[in-house]
Amino acid sequence: MNVARDLLKHLCEALLRGALTVLTMAVVWELVVRVGGVPSYYLPSLVDVLAAVTVAPGAYVDSALRTIAETVLGFAGGAVFGVLIGVAFFQWKALRDYLFPMFVISQTIPVIAFGAVVVLWFGNTLWAKAVIAFYMTFFPVTVNTLQGLNAVDPRQVALLRSFGANAWQLLTRLRLPAALPQIFVALKLGATLSLLGAIAGEWFGDSVGVGVLLLHAMYNEQIPALWAAIFLAGAIGTLLYAVMSYIETRFVFWRDEL
Amino acid sequence: MDMYTCDSMPSSRSEGSARSKLLSLAGMSKSYSPTVCALNGLDLSIEPGEFITVVGPSGCGKSTLFNIVAGLEEPDAGSEIRFLNKPVNKASELLGQVSFMPQRDLLLPWRTVIDNAILAIELEGKRRADARRIALDMLPEFGLAGFENQYPNQLSGGMRQRVALMRTFLFGRDLMLLDEPFGALDALTRTMMQRWLLDVWQKHRRTIMFITHDVEEALFLGDRVLVMTARPGRIKLELPVTLDRPREPDIVTSPEFIRLKRELLIAIEEESRKSFAPTPSAGH
Structure with a gap:
């Protein structure tokens, strides 16, 4: 393809x-x-870090795949939910007036505070971590969607209305495409945040995942393994960001005109 | 801000004409607040197939007039609108009934030339494939052949304006409102576009109302030139353009053209001076 x-x-x-x-x-x-x-306690040699991976490469691959799955699931959910709620807030001012303050309050609570409850609700499953990743993603997406929809050129809205466009057509033909650059800013941020959410979620208990690797290495004072896990987390974060950037360049190719 | 109020000027409309009008406005007023009045008792009628140009000092309410006729703004109570010989109760009934082209081309940057051109008819419910087929046949006439898959940011100002005009023409309404479509173009491109617009208009026989700041443009294009007063706007002068068509570019140097131009300039000058007057003393 x-x-x-x-x-x-x-x-x-x-x-x-x-x-x-x-x-x-x-x-x-x-x-x-x-x-x-x-001293290697402070900073191990990269050769040692690499060795830590080659001793048990399977654990790193499994952990990476698991953490990516949690992140992507939570991120996708958060992105879709964020855009939908952003559109709903835009269309119904009353909804925004009542619910938006709740959204802001929900975001002032550090995600760590929720961790235990989420594990209670969803158990030690992939879903528990995805929920935390979701929680990290949806808010910036909601805010930027709302902002992007509001920032549309009113003259363009007037033009489409003069052509007889209805509310749905205004949204799909004008407002949403025009808001895409703003939405993508939030999506790129969300990609990184959801990884943070997934790793934090793994700290509340699990047996596989990048967060687990980090925690084990820390408790067992395996400094090269700790750095290996850090690099793995960095690689996953970079990969997710790169994928989002690429999708952005394909969908918002006209961006430089705004 | 303007301190004029709309104390309902009497309508000076003449009821005599039996010919069918495409659009007629009577006693049209529009105030934005008790102290800001954009239009006051404006009367106007347009016959099918006419090319009407509207000139007037800056801020005389030309754009307000267009917005009302396009259905985007409601006039004050008591204003009368008739469109296609039927009374219009609310201006919003005109949404989707006239082809409106604002000053800026306002092309959607994520749509190609062809998809921008079909925007209006697509909103009407025409299938995209059918709409594209119709538009493709029209591209050469608008000087856009071969550009159908370009994006607006790849086009020159003149081409962008032609895409916007094509969008307006494709919408296929009886009345087209063009709000200073060539205002942002350089002089040479502008002259070319004027001649081209006359060609297209003569071929399609549509009714056009055209706002401009440029007196020569108003005369070169129009069957009638309407001069608006300074705020609050109404029609100050209705000047029939007694020049034969088709009009050649050198018509602008003919004595008749220059006579009409002088008449227009005097009227506009009078109104411009009013709008720069230190105190609002609009004679009532």
């Missing part, structure tokens, strides 16, 4: 550019550790 090939090319280019930076940083890291004589 053309789209798949484009995606691959986009990723490859991003990776190539990133690779140079990463390589430079890795060299500096190794130099600091070896020449500077930093």
